[in-house]
Amino acid sequence: MTRTKGLSRRRLAVTGALGLASLALAAVPAHAKGDIDITAPHKAGVGKTFTVSAHGSDDDAVYQRICLQERTAGHAWHQVACGATVARDTGKDARATVRLKSRHHRTFEFRAVMYSLTGPHDHHPKRWRTSEVVKVQVR
Secondary structure (H helix, E strand, O other), X not given: OHHHHHHHHHHHHHHHHHHHHHHHHHHOOOOOOEEEEEEOOOEEOOOOEEEEEEEEXXXXXXXXXXXXXXXXXXXXXXXXXXXXXXXXXXXXXEEEEEEEEOOOOEEEEEEEEEEEEOOOOOOOOXXXXXXXXXXXXXX
C-alpha cells in the first residue's frame, strides 16, 4: 500500500508542475516576428561604385516599406533610397537597394528603416523598425 500512495503523490506532483508550466507559458505575451538585414561592403575604392541593400519583414505590419538612410561624419540621417511597398500576406520581404560612388576619402554610415503603412498608398507611414548601423570606408 505504501508503494501505491508514493506513485499517486508523484503523479500529483508531476501533474501540478505541468499545470503551473502551462499557466506560465500562457501568461507570456506573444511577440511578432520581424527583422531587417542590411548589407554593405566594409571598404570601397574612391570613384568605384558600391551597393548597399536591405530586406526584412514584420508579422505585425500589414503593409511595409524599407528605406535606406545615410550619414557621414555624425551628421543627420538622410534618406537615399526606398523600396516598393509590400503587403504582409504576399510572403515577400520588403527590399531596398542603392548604388553609390564617392569621389572622396570618407566613412559612410548606413541604416535601414522599416515603415508600417495602413495601405499601399498610405502617405503617413509609421517608423516600425531600424537596423543596426553599417559603415563603408572609402579609400
